[in-house]
Amino acid sequence: MSKRKTISDYIESLLKGEITNRCPICGKFEGTTDKFTNHHINFDNSISEYWNLIRICWDCHEDINKYHADGKRLRKIKQIKKDLFRRFIGDASYQVLLMSNHYKVTSTLPCLAMSLLNLELIKINLSNPMHVGSADHPTITDFSITIKGREFIQHMNINEKVTDIPR
């Protein structure tokens, strides 16, 4: 097995935030004394990226490790992770990710792009192309998908269809 890679504070905060104190598999609450663990979904400790990590209780962690080769369990975990991400980021931002992948570039309000920007899944393509508003503040901006974003979409098995909007 390759070398274990440390999980960044930012990713750890996302992992904690998305489960809202409950094990996403069994529903048990995370206590102050019995902390949960960050499980590497594909069992490769050298890949400590957000998409490969899920915070779960120790009982569920033990169960997963015991049935390491069970494809059904792996598919279930991957589906749970995808659902957590979607709920955590919000449906509008999820659509921004889908659209920036589908169209290469998409325009949106910066507030819907912030979490995706922090995860480096999209980047600013052209800021403020419309100069909306009276003050010098960020408004509707063009965002494009990053290489990391494309890989993320593959790893997370994000495959929802984007409705084609005529241009």
Ligand SMILES: [Zn+2]
């Ligand atoms: Zn659990």
